[in-house]
Amino acid sequence: MLPFFKIGSILIPSYAICIGLGLVTLYLISLRNARYFNLSAEDHFYCLILAAVGAFIGAKLLYIITVFPVLEFDFQDAFKIRQLLTDLFRYGLVIYGGIIGGMIVIRSYCKKYKLNGDKYLAAYAVAMPFAQAWGRLGCLLAGCCYGFPYTGPGAIAHQGFNQPVPIMRFPTQAVWLLGNVLFGVFLLLYMKLIGRRRNAAGRLIAAYVLGYALLRFIGEYMRGDLVRGIYGPLSQAQWLSILFFCYGIYLSIKARRS
Numbered sequence: 001m002l003p004f005f006k007i008g009s010i011l012i013p014s015y016a017i018c019i020g021l022g023l024v025t026l027y028l029i030s031l032r033n034a035r036y037f038n039l040s041a042e043d044h045f046y047c048l049i050l051a052a053v054g055a056f057i058g059a060k061l062l063y064i065i066t067v068f069p070v071l072e073f074d075f076q077d078a079f080k081i082r083q084l085l086t087d088l089f090r091y092g093l094v095i096y097g098g099i100i101g102g103m104i105v106i107r108s109y110c111k112k113y114k115l116n117g118d119k120y121l122a123a124y125a126v127a128m129p130f131a132q133a134w135g136r137l138g139c140l141l142a143g144c145c146y147g148f149p150y151t152g153p154g155a156i157a158h159q160g161f162n163q164p165v166p167i168m169r170f171p172t173q174a175v176w177l178l179g180n181v182l183f184g185v186f187l188l189l190y191m192k193l194i195g196r197r198r199n200a201a202g203r204l205i206a207a208y209v210l211g212y213a214l215l216r217f218i219g220e221y222m223r224g225d226l227v228r229g230i231y232g233p234l235s236q237a238q239w240l241s242i243l244f245f246c247y248g249i250y251l252s253i254k255a256r257r258s
Contacts, residue, residue: 001143001159018138022131023052029127029184033191037119037201047109047120051102058101059093066094066229066236095132096240099212122201125208126191129184132212133177140173147172148224172222179219183211202255209248217241 004011027048034044103121110117139145146158147170154174157166190207194200220235229236 001157002141003143014141015138015144018134018141022134022138023048025134026124026127026131029130030123033123033126034120036191037116037123037196039116039119039123043109043113043115044120044123047106048124050109051105051124054105055098055102056093058104059095059098061101062094062097063092067092094237095135095216096237096244099128116201118201118205122191122204125205126187127184128208129180129187129212133180133184136173136177136180140171140177144225145173145176146224147222169224170222172219172224175222176215176219179215183215186211199255199258202251202258206248206251206255209244209251213241213244213248217245 002014005014005017006012027045030048031041031044034041102124106121106124107117109115110120136145140156143158143160146160147156149167150170151168152170154171155168156171156174158169159166187204187207191200191204194203197203217238220238220241223235231239234242
């Protein structure tokens, strides 16, 4: 675990650095995809900036909704309320909220300027797994989204808050990182395979939604933290994965009918 990088007297969160590198990776790969679809580089850049804002808002809102039931409010203590609000802003993002927020912003931008929203979304969708891989590296460094107790090959030591000694755990973040990279390579190959068919953009969006939902659903079984919430037999992320998978099936049918 390496939650902070120290430069002189300044502490920079490693997760924030990984998010920044993820955005750069997303821009570079999606720009290549945008040229493949003959899209405007200028509109592509504006979409990325606005989508990043929408993704942050969506990821933060879904995180607050997730932890809201367990928050403790003491309205008579202004310091605690201020500290709580500060912590809510500084920590915690839910990737599904980010995906939804980013998609809404891109759709809205393309609708306003009469652009092909499917092609812009496809350009980003193919690049998203590589950006998400950086996010999982950030999780590994920060010590969040950790795995279940495990002492076999590849086990990593994890020491969370209020935990006096490290616990050996399954390398869930590293497995997710590798899974995202392989998924991204698959999408790039799939993009080459289907070429510039009329429904290629729709198929790529559907492939990303289906693939990520499946990857996330399976990956949840490797986690050992309960902060994400468990509802019945599944975690919150798994319930969302089921909804996303159904949405991916709808997108796939729609693309094939076009």
